[in-house]
Amino acid sequence: MLKHAVVIAGGGPTGLMLAGVLALTGVDVAVVERRPDQTLAGSRAGGLHARTIEVLDQRGIAERFLKEGQKAQVAAFAMIPLDISDFPTRHPYGLGLWQNHIERILAEWVAGLSVTFYRGREVTGLAQDDDGVDVTLADGGTLRAKYLVGCDGGRSVVRKAAGIDFPGWDPTISNLIAEAAFTGTPKVGIHRDARGIHGISRVEYEIVDGKIVYKDYGPFRVMVTEQPVATGEPTLADLSAALIEIYGTDYGIHSPIWISRFTDMARQAATYRDRRVLLAGDAAHVHAPDGGQGLNIGVQDAVNLGWKLAQVVKGISPENLLDSYHAERHPVAARVLRNTMASVALRRPDERTTAVRETMAELLALTEPRKHLAGVMSGLGLHYDLGLGHPLLGRRMPDLDLGTAKGALRFFTLLHKATPVLLNFAEAGAIDITPWAKRVQLIDVKYDGPWELPALGTVPAPSAVLVRPDGYVAWVGDQSHAGLSEALTVWFGAP
Numbered sequence: 239m240l241k242h243a244v245v246i247a248g249g250g251p252t253g254l255m256l257a258g259v260l261a262l263t264g265v266d267v268a269v270v271e272r273r274p275d276q277t278l279a280g281s282r283a284g285g286l287h288a289r290t291i292e293v294l295d296q297r298g299i300a301e302r303f304l305k306e307g308q309k310a311q312v313a314a315f316a317m318i319p320l321d322i323s324d325f326p327t328r329h330p331y332g333l334g335l336w337q338n339h340i341e342r343i344l345a346e347w348v349a350g351l352s353v354t355f356y357r358g359r360e361v362t363g364l365a366q367d368d369d370g371v372d373v374t375l376a377d378g379g380t381l382r383a384k385y386l387v388g389c390d391g392g393r394s395v396v397r398k399a400a401g402i403d404f405p406g407w408d409p410t411i412s413n414l415i416a417e418a419a420f421t422g423t424p425k426v427g428i429h430r431d432a433r434g435i436h437g438i439s440r441v442e443y444e445i446v447d448g449k450i451v452y453k454d455y456g457p458f459r460v461m462v463t464e465q466p467v468a469t470g471e472p473t474l475a476d477l478s479a480a481l482i483e484i485y486g487t488d489y490g491i492h493s494p495i496w497i498s499r500f501t502d503m504a505r506q507a508a509t510y511r512d513r514r515v516l517l518a519g520d521a522a523h524v525h526a527p528d529g530g531q532g533l534n535i536g537v538q539d540a541v542n543l544g545w546k547l548a549q550v551v552k553g554i555s556p557e558n559l560l561d562s563y564h565a566e567r568h569p570v571a572a573r574v575l576r577n578t579m580a581s582v583a584l585r586r587p588d589e590r591t592t593a594v595r596e597t598m599a600e601l602l603a604l605t606e607p608r609k610h611l612a613g614v615m616s617g618l619g620l621h622y623d624l625g626l627g628h629p630l631l632g633r634r635m636p637d638l639d640l641g642t643a644k645g646a647l648r649f650f651t652l653l654h655k656a657t658p659v660l661l662n663f664a665e666a667g668a669i670d671i672t673p674w675a676k677r678v679q680l681i682d683v684k685y686d687g688p689w690e691l692p693a694l695g696t697v698p699a700p701s702a703v704l705v706r707p708d709g710y711v712a713w714v715g716d717q718s719h720a721g722l723s724e725a726l727t728v729w730f731g732a733p
């Protein structure tokens with residue numbers, strides 16, 4: 239039986255990101271992916287939020303995405319735009335880039351690392367014991383792993399086989415989405431009626447002066463709201479019938495590249511870990527696509543889990559470090575479920591709901607409410623509850639321009655290998671972490687600029703910060719080093 243330290247079921251965006259982080263830290267990781275290659279029939283997710291661009295930047299790969307996508311103000315709540323151009327980040331924008339391109343670029347990155355792929359193979363079951371997990375495949379094969387991570391999407395076989403509950407809310411609306419061609423000339427743009435919101439546009443576009451300009455060639459992307467709620471695999475006939483009901487014609491729709499149905503079902507795994515089985519991405523949370531958050535939080539689940547799993551597999555940290563994965567990431571998706579449910583409610587077409595939406599838009603035009611919600615939707619305002627203390631604690635470390643003995647560098651470059659960093663802003667040599675020296679990079683640095691956090695504003699300058707491989711601050715020094723040994727032990731193992 240083939241053995242790996244970690245087996246990941248599913249090589250979508252979440253599984254690829256997790257595989258990359260584990261491989262960077264030298265863990266023997268394998269991905270089992272049902273699809274024979276990375277090709278994705280439809281375009282699915284539309285892009286990346288600012289924090290996801292930052293976490294890719296922390297791995298040194300953001301440029302690969304930026305050069306193919308379209309920078310734009312994409313953060314929104316219930317289709318009310320939330321401009322983040324005044325946020326203190328190198329990336330005060332989102333990126334328009336279809337999921338098939340995001341997956342291709344991630345897969346190219348992972349291909350350059352040491353990851354085993356079992357493509358065209360499907361996980362069908364699992365059995366855990368005290369030392370590991372047997373993973374059964376549809377073709378009769380078996381893999382053995384110390385840990386199995388289900389990144390196998392909303393219908394996760396791993397979640398079901400592990401017996402993890404998936405409580406939540408049934409759908410109240412459903413939408414058909416497709417990419418196809420028309421013999422006629424469709425009515426391009428957003429169309430609202432008593433059923434809800436519908437839209438037709440070309441797949442390919444450019445952002446010009448902050449506005450979307452669609453190309454006049456290539457397939458169309460069609461999205462229609464269905465009444466009543468429907469389920470199951472849709473057909474071209476379903477889409478044609480829906481278009482006729484809404485537009486009075488199907489514009490001669492034909493040659494579908496992809497037809498799918500999505501709903502506002504909102505469900506979340508009751509636990510992200512059952513002993514040696516973990517869940518991440520859509521396997522752990524599903525919700526309406528409002529706000530474009532699913533892929534983004536899946537990738538960020540992977541970034542949170544990857545370094546913790548690596549330390550546990552290597553015996554650096556006890557297994558309970560993995561409990562912090564659930565503790566930190568479950569509330570993030572719970573909040574996304576809540577905001578997508580609110581957004582779905584606010585896009586109901588009746589006049590009273592429209593009045594509520596317009597009132598909300600008035601409030602979100604004010605600076606503080608906008609910054610608050612923009613921090614949530616962009617991911618830049620995320621705060622893990624790591625206890626009381628300096629405002630940086632549990633928040634993302636900004637990508638500062640630092641002075642070092644070896645010259646100037648951007649902070650994020652220190653995270654490229656997914657290892658922890660302790661920055662000492664005080665006198666050089668003031669901190670000694672000899673027992674952790676092989677695990678944590680300690681660097682004496684200079685920084686005289688402001689300390690500004692998105693959605694929060696200016697915070698006092700610390701004398702030192704301990705930053706986890708996922709870019710979140712685990713400890714803040716304030717002239718004293720009180721609590722540093724404890725923080726190093728909690729996050730990076732006993733001395």
Ligand SMILES: Cc1cc2nc3c(=O)[nH]c(=O)nc-3n(C[C@H](O)[C@H](O)[C@H](O)COP(=O)(O)OP(=O)(O)OC[C@H]3O[C@@H](n4cnc5c(N)ncnc54)[C@H](O)[C@@H]3O)c2cc1C
Pocket residue numbers: 247248249250251252253270271272273282283284285337359360361362389390391392394395415500518519520521527529530531532533534535536
């Ligand atoms: C219309 C639409 C628009 C969206 N827009 C956005 C957006 O703008 N922004 C955003 O962030 N998100 C968006 N999303 C959500 C986004 O597409 C998902 O959240 C994202 O794909 C989740 O990634 P994942 O890797 O967790 O799961 P998936 O992408 O579902 O990947 C799971 C992988 O596992 C494989 N797999 C499944 N079962 C098995 C098995 N048993 N064995 C082996 N392999 C298996 C699958 O082939 C797949 O490759 C949108 C979704 C839809 C439907």
